[in-house]
Amino acid sequence: MSFFKLKYIYMAQFDVMIxxxxxxNLxxxxxxxxxxxxxxxxxxxxxxxxxxxxxxxELNNVKSIVSLGSYTSILDFKYFKGFV
Structure with missing residues (x-):
């Protein structure tokens, strides 16, 4: 029984160190x-x-080029439609 009491008494001083x-470490x-x-x-x-x-x-540039290409293809289609 005295061993356990001794252990608990000495253990208290390590709580601060721990x-x-x-x-x-944190x-x-x-x-x-x-x-x-x-x-x-x-x-x-x-x-x-x-x-x-x-x-x-770059994508905005590509979108503007594609939009421009679509617009010119529509114009071409309208232009050639009159001859067909």
């Missing part, structure tokens, strides 16, 4: 996570956004 250790993991995000994820997101903007501009 708490500080857990908090330190802060370390958060620091590594945010450092990884700043160096890897955020630049990748910015590059992806630039790439998507570039693609959307």
């Amino acid at each position: 708490s500080f250790s857990l908090i330190f 802060l370390l993991v958060l620091y590594i996570y945010y450092a990884y995000n700043i160096t890897e994820i955020i630049p990748s997101y910015v590059e992806t956004k630039k790439f998507r903007n570039k693609i959307s501009l």
Whole structure:
């Protein structure tokens, strides 16, 4: 019985050390996570956004060319319809 009392008495002094250790590990993991995000994820997101903007501009150009081609084909159809 005295062994268990002794164990609980000495265990109390490690609670503070364990708490500080857990908090330190948590802060370390958060620091590594945010450092990884700043160096890897955020630049990748910015590059992806630039790439998507570039693609959307190209698609707008293609849409305008296709629209222009459709318009000219309609004009051609109307023009040739009179001769048929």
